[in-house]
Amino acid sequence: MNGASREALATARGQLDTLTDSTSVDARELADELAAVTALLDREVSLRRTLTDPAQSGEAKAGLAGRLLAGRVSGATADLVTGMVRARWSRPRDLVDAVEQLADSADLIAADRDGTLGDVEDELFRFGRIVASSTELRAALSGKTGDASVKAAQTELLHRLLGGRARPATERLVVRLVGQPRGRSLEGGLEALSRLAAERRDRSVAVVTSAVPLTDVQRQRLGAALTRLYGRQVHLNLDVDPAVLGGITVRIGDEVIDGSVAARLDEVERRMAG
Template sequence: MMMRGASADAYAAAAEALPASGDLGRVAQDLFGVSDLVRSEPGLRRVATDASVPGAAKAELLRSVLTGKVSTEALDVVSAAVSQRWSAGRDLPDALEELGVVAAVRSTGSDVARLEDEIFAVGRLVQANPELRDALSDPARSRDDKSALISGLLGDKVLPATIALVQQSLSGSHRTVTVALASYQKVAAEVRGQGVATVRVAQPLAQAERDRLAAALAGTYGREVHLNVIVDRDVIGGIRVEIGDDVIDGTVSTRLDEAGRKLAG
């Protein structure tokens, strides 16, 4: 999520109120719920982001609406958020959702790397399965129905935080479920102070190869890098790495294409 100006400052202030420990899974779910509420209620969103209304008054209004419905910790985050000035009304629910993602990531403790891998794997599963993708994007199906589908599919195979994030991806705040999951994985990496690299190879990488690649990218970008490895039959050989806006393409298929263009020219 990219916020600028007043919204960036508001997000930072709200993030300061986010607890580092406790029942962070509950905090995440509560922030997701408030985010959905503010996004779906234009009147509430307008009041909560109205720069002409004192921050304390807006915080008190949200407390009156939410007290007893969400945890005290989540309520503190929401109060801190609505007390700030936002550049655009839509930034508030987006910020609350991202703070919920941060809370969900923190809830996993030392399992953050596993969470990143699971989110990526679910995203790949949705992409590769047209029936599942259609079911999750079908406007005729309720969100509860889609959530039940996710719970039945993932069950106890993944972390509770993974299920929570996949279910939140159904909220419609992102263009597609897979776009939402990719965004959530980036947040998880940022919580760990990492970058995320998508690596396309012809054959699975051995652990030693993964470690060498991760170390090389860390040296280049100045921080640890989490690898999303995709075995792609179109690669033929070599490796293609995408990290942020950078693309490092050393695949055989690319070199063949370049040679063909030179010959044609």
């Protein structure tokens, strides 16, 4: 997101935090209702255009949203959504993306409340690695969800894979991602969820790939070095890939620090070819 949408999302996230600071607000219920609003806005193109039309006043858009949601969602969800449509959005899709992100954040807040947020973050990362390494599983979970029978089969598969093995928040987030991919790849969606969980814990995630597992001392030194470099706590998600040959690669968001032997050999080959 850029410009106005980024500012609107930041405001909405602050409002979500304020709402969920109250123990009377059920964060899981909030997540479910925001997910339902996401599905509605994703399906109704004309509605999301109306609710983000800069020619309409914020109060008029909030009034429309309030009437549509009345009796269908809790007061907390209605207040949050009407506040969002009062804001200015750079494009209609940004509003849908923002509501979806708040739904995911609400589930993560619920996990934070019960002390399982760290586990959820790790489980999302590990499941992403499993999906990336299994073409068959990726295909099974990436079928057309418009078909009710396909969606039911995918949900059943996820319950078998995650039920009793992962935290409830992890299962809810993954089931929702598979059921409503909204054009995203499964791997990309899982990575985004992992980042969102890390942000909830006020830290960055570094995906570290090495040829062999790092020792405890190496992990501690690398974590400390990255924390100093980025000025905030950096959590390490560790992956092993013999293809890197030696050294490590570190990816934080879109930035890649490549210290692998394979990368250095590629550079030598490019120079020789040039």
